[in-house]
Amino acid sequence: MxxxxxxxxxxxxxxxxxxxxxxxxxMRRLExxxxxxxxxxxxxxxxxxxxxxxxxxxxAPAMAELNAAAEAIGDRAGPPVGLLRLAVxxxxxxxxxxxxxxxxIEAYPAIELDVTITDDTFxxxxxxxxxxxxxxxxxxxxxxxxxxxxxxRQLAFxxxxxxxxYGAPGHPRDLxxxxxxxxxxxxxxxxxxxxxxxxxRDFNVExxxxxxxxxxxxxxxTACAGGGVTFGMEETFRASVARGELVPLLEAFSxxxxxxxxxxxxxxxxxxxxxxxxxxxxxxxx
Numbered sequence: 001m002x003x004x005x006x007x008x009x010x011x012x013x014x015x016x017x018x019x020x021x022x023x024x025x026x027m028r029r030l031e032x033x034x035x036x037x038x039x040x041x042x043x044x045x046x047x048x049x050x051x052x053x054x055x056x057x058x059x060a061p062a063m064a065e066l067n068a069a070a071e072a073i074g075d076r077a078g079p080p081v082g083l084l085r086l087a088v089x090x091x092x093x094x095x096x097x098x099x100x101x102x103x104x105i106e107a108y109p110a111i112e113l114d115v116t117i118t119d120d121t122f123x124x125x126x127x128x129x130x131x132x133x134x135x136x137x138x139x140x141x142x143x144x145x146x147x148x149x150x151x152x153r154q155l156a157f158x159x160x161x162x163x164x165x166y167g168a169p170g171h172p173r174d175l176x177x178x179x180x181x182x183x184x185x186x187x188x189x190x191x192x193x194x195x196x197x198x199x200x201r202d203f204n205v206e207x208x209x210x211x212x213x214x215x216x217x218x219x220x221x222t223a224c225a226g227g228g229v230t231f232g233m234e235e236t237f238r239a240s241v242a243r244g245e246l247v248p249l250l251e252a253f254s255x256x257x258x259x260x261x262x263x264x265x266x267x268x269x270x271x272x273x274x275x276x277x278x279x280x281x282x283x284x285x286x
Contacts, residue, residue, distance in 0.1 A: 001063055003027060003039065004056045005128070008046050061125045061265065080272040081110040087124055087132040090117050090216055092260045093235040094149045095133050100284045104277060111273045119185035119214065124264075130274050131264040139263045148281045149259035153234045154195060156249040157241070161226040168249055169229070172196045172205045179228030181219050182209030194231045196253040207231075220246075 002012040003023060013020040031038050038052035048056060088096055095101075096117065105113060116129075124132045132139075135152075139145050156175070158168070169175050175194065182191040191212050193204035210228055213219060216236055223230040223237075224245040240246040262281055264274060 001056070001059060004048055004052070009041070057123075057126050060128065064125060064128070064265070067271075079110055080108055080276040082271070082273050083112045083114060084131075084273045084277060085114045085116070085129045087116050087118055087122075087127070087129045089132075089134050089260070090119050090214070091135075091233050091236060092133045092149070093233060095260060095262075095281075100148075100281065103284065104280050107280065108273075108276050111276065130271065131262055131277070133260055133262050136258045136261045139261060142266065143263040144266050145261035145263040146278050146282065147259065148262045148284075149235075151256040152259040153254045153256050154232060155234050155237070155251060155254050156194065156229050156231045157223055157237050157246040158229045158249060159224055159226045159246055160244070162223075162228065163247060165226075168247075172198075172203075172250055172253055175205055175207050175229060180207040180209045180211075181222050181228045181230035182207060182212045183216065183219060183232065184212055184214055186214060192231075196250065197255040198253055 002016050003009060006012040006015060009020050009023050009027075013023045016023065027039065034051075034055070036051045037049050038055055040047050040049050090096075096115070101113065101115070105111070121138070124130075133148060136145060136147075156169070156172075162179075166178060169178060172194065184191045191207070191209050193206050195202065195204045197203075211219075211222060216232060219230045219232065220237060220240055222228070224240055229249065234248070237246055237248075241248060262278060264270075
């Protein structure tokens with residue numbers, strides 16, 4: 001695990017506090033025991049073999065449980081401590097807006113938060129994250145999920161100046177005649193289709209954005225500057241609407257749905273640092 005995480009025998013040895021030869025010998029004994037090569041290494045490069053990647057993926061959850069159990073025992077006598085790694089969706093506005101995390105680190109100064117903002121889909125256990133924050137509909141069923149927001153809505157928005165110049169769409173299908181500012185999770189991925197509801201029926205509109213980005217902040221700023229109609233979580237745009245910079249559109253075609261959840265693997269021995277965040281998020285939500 002140390003070698004795979006560090007990407008080199010030397011760094012793994014430094015982290016473990018042993019010699020490089022000790023790490024190399026241990027790896028060789030493990031490979032001999034399994035009867036297969038786990039790493040491919042030369043004087044210039046290092047990588048896991050296919051078998052090594054599979055073995056790492058299988059071992060990671062077990063190691064996480066062992067570490068959580070050790071932390072639970074070690075932390076029982078005092079306040080929660082340690083590194084807490086989170087993978088959080090870029091559109092989880094209430095969670096990442098500042099107050100929730102600021103109040104948490106004030107309440108638990110011995111916990112070090114490491115938050116990665118990402119919309120990539122991956123196994124948080126295999127990637128060594130303690131928990132993630134996503135919309136409930138995309139969380140795997142074998143995860144424990146705790147709500148950290150209320151119900152959400154997705155709406156279209158535009159600046160008053162844009163509406164004055166080009167008018168407001170009366171129906172989602174009218175969006176094809178407007179300049180649009182769209183979102184995509186990553187390069188090479190098609191822009192997100194804008195989702196609406198009419199008479200209890202869900203449908204989406206495949207707009208052709210004049211600007212596409214994975215940065216919600218850029219979408220908001222461009223829309224406020226009159227760049228076009230954009231679309232996203234109501235919470236993301238609430239401050240701009242309150243300041244009069246944006247106007248919500250097509251509200252009759254939007255319905256509420258379950259919001260964001262803090263999710264994590266089902267473990268009997270939940271680390272105190274993660275339990276602290278779960279409890280804090282519940283109180284903050286309330």
